[in-house]
Amino acid sequence: MSVTVDRVPCTVVTGFLGAGKTTLIRSLIERLDGKRLAIVVNEFGDVGIDGELLKGCGIESCPDDNIIELANGCICCTVADDFVPAIDQILAREPRVDHILIETSGLALPKPLVQAFQWPAIRARVTVDGVVAVVDGVALAEGRVADDHDALEAQREADGSIDHDDPVEEVFEDQVACADLIVLTKTDLLDAGALGQARERVAAHLPRSVKIVPAAKGSVDPAILIGLGLAVEEDIENRKTHHDDELDHDHDDFDSFVVDLPAVDNADELARRISATAEAENVLRIKGFVDVANKPMRLQVQAVGSRVNHYFDRAWAPGETRQTRLVVIGEKGIDRSAIERMLAV
Ligand SMILES: Nc1nc2c(ncn2[C@@H]2O[C@H](COP(=O)(O)OP(=O)(O)OP(=O)(O)O)[C@@H](O)[C@H]2O)c(=O)[nH]1
Numbered sequence: 231m232s233v234t235v236d237r238v239p240c241t242v243v244t245g246f247l248g249a250g251k252t253t254l255i256r257s258l259i260e261r262l263d264g265k266r267l268a269i270v271v272n273e274f275g276d277v278g279i280d281g282e283l284l285k286g287c288g289i290e291s292c293p294d295d296n297i298i299e300l301a302n303g304c305i306c307c308t309v310a311d312d313f314v315p316a317i318d319q320i321l322a323r324e325p326r327v328d329h330i331l332i333e334t335s336g337l338a339l340p341k342p343l344v345q346a347f348q349w350p351a352i353r354a355r356v357t358v359d360g361v362v363a364v365v366d367g368v369a370l371a372e373g374r375v376a377d378d379h380d381a382l383e384a385q386r387e388a389d390g391s392i393d394h395d396d397p398v399e400e401v402f403e404d405q406v407a408c409a410d411l412i413v414l415t416k417t418d419l420l421d422a423g424a425l426g427q428a429r430e431r432v433a434a435h436l437p438r439s440v441k442i443v444p445a446a447k448g449s450v451d452p453a454i455l456i457g458l459g460l461a462v463e464e465d466i467e468n469r470k471t472h473h474d475d476e477l478d479h480d481h482d483d484f485d486s487f488v489v490d491l492p493a494v495d496n497a498d499e500l501a502r503r504i505s506a507t508a509e510a511e512n513v514l515r516i517k518g519f520v521d522v523a524n525k526p527m528r529l530q531v532q533a534v535g536s537r538v539n540h541y542f543d544r545a546w547a548p549g550e551t552r553q554t555r556l557v558v559i560g561e562k563g564i565d566r567s568a569i570e571r572m573l574a575v
Contacts, residue, residue: 237357238321240330241456242344244405245364246375246398247336247515247559248534250415250448252280254364255333257448258455259284259292268296268320268327270313272305274335275486275557279517283530284333286544296323304338309346321355329456330356336515336559337401337484340408341471347463358466360458363409365402366534367416367444370428374535375402376435397483397561398514404471406435410460411443418446437470484514485562489573491554493521497529501538504556507572509536511565518556521546531556 245251252271259267269292271281281299298319300312320327334340340361347358369375375398406412412432417425429442443450494500497520504516513533520529520540527542546552558569 237355238327238330239359239457239459240332240347240356241359241458242332242334242340242361242462243364244334244338244340244361244408245336245413246366246369246402246405247274248517248532249336249364249366249369250413250445251333251336251364252283253448254362254413254415254445254450255331255448256284256287257450258331258452259287259289261452262291262329262456263289264291266296266325266328267292268298268323268330270298270300270305270316270320270330270332272333272335272338273299273301274304274337274484274559275301275488277301277488277518277555277557279519279557280333282519283543296320296327304335305332305343307342309342313343313346314349314352317352317356329359339401339404339471339473341404341466341469341473344408344462344466348466353463358460358462359456360410360460361408361462362411362413362455363405364413364415365406365428365432367414367420367425367428368537369535370414370431371420371424373431375399376431400472403435404473406432407437407471408462408466408469409436409440410458410462411441411455412436413450413455414442414444415448416446417444483562484559485564485566486557486559487566489556489558489570491520491556491574493523493552493554495523497522497540501531501540503573503575504531504533505536505538507569508533508538510572511560511569513558513560513564513569515559516556518554520554520556521552528552 243251278299278301284297285294298316305313344358516533520531522529526545528544528546530543531540
């Protein structure tokens with residue numbers, strides 16, 4: 231007699247740098263209160279910011295121990311070394327976890343990650359419930375992450391292909407190509423025209439019929455995101471991406487480094503500097519925590535392109551080292567010393 235063990239469902243949340251993955255997951259944790267969750271958070275840079283933002287949410291069914299950070303690399307490239315042991319660790323938890331959420335890095339390709347769920351040791355115990363691709367409504371409306379639909383069509387007609395060498399575009403397209411659901415974020419910043427344009431641009435990249443769900447500040451009904459029951463690991467080979475023929479892929483199209491700065495006197499002034507630097511040096515993403523002199527609270531800074539958000543997120547803890555550390559991510563060749571100089575002024 232064979233015994234069937236229920237597999238733990240796992241939702242993969244993918245999406246380009248700064249699209250709103252952490253914001254969506256944070257909101258989901260709150261809405262799923264009562265379900266025992268485990269979260270795997272992956273970052274491209276070697277400083278974990280997102281894990282820190284998800285921890286301390288104070289929700290009993292998602293204790294800090296159930297949030298596993300895999301920084302320093304993309305989960306798609308470190309599957310055997312990092313990801314499989316993380317899943318083992320989660321599955322060993324008592325009481326049993328009801329659902330696993332994975333936030334991939336903004337540069338990760340979801341396909342190799344989902345393929346890891348075909349490994350016998352994982353397949354027997356976990357299944358991919360669905361792949362959710364988070365897309366940045368503002369960046370789409372401004373034409374920053376996806377080619378213009380008409381230009382795409384013109385290119386298709388001209389040479390019959392949609393291949394191109396823009397690494398940002400390729401990562402975006404690979405993420406969207408694997409999606410079972412698209413969450414279009416930042417709708418609070420879009421008027422009806424811009425929202426329509428953003429929708430159109432993402433729809434132009436969808437190879438299959440996939441629902442696009444608009445979201446402001448991560449607010450999406452969990453029933454839409456969770457419980458899709460799609461066993462994506464069985465279908466993933468059918469999802470065509472730019473990197474299908476590569477046995478291994480690295481991320482040498484992108485660069486990341488950390489900038490340490492002294493305490494700052496004025497948060498708004500730092501935000502202006504960050505925005506100007508991102509604009510001038512073509513930076514894709516800056517995020518981190520800041521020591522503002524004479525303030526008891528830690529400042530969180532988030533820049534997506536040149537759009538900067540900053541706010542005091544919590545008090546510095548007793549004994550915690552107050553420091554200003556910013557993670558900078560851009561395409562290969564961004565000028566590190568120019569960026570360091572501009573941020574430090
Ligand atoms: N106004 C607004 N801001 C948003 C929304 N979603 C995310 N943001 C902001 O966009 C920035 C990036 O959001 P994150 O949730 O950190 O994005 P991410 O995809 O996790 O970023 P990476 O992990 O670095 O790739 C933050 O400043 C968020 O507050 C939204 O719906 N509306």
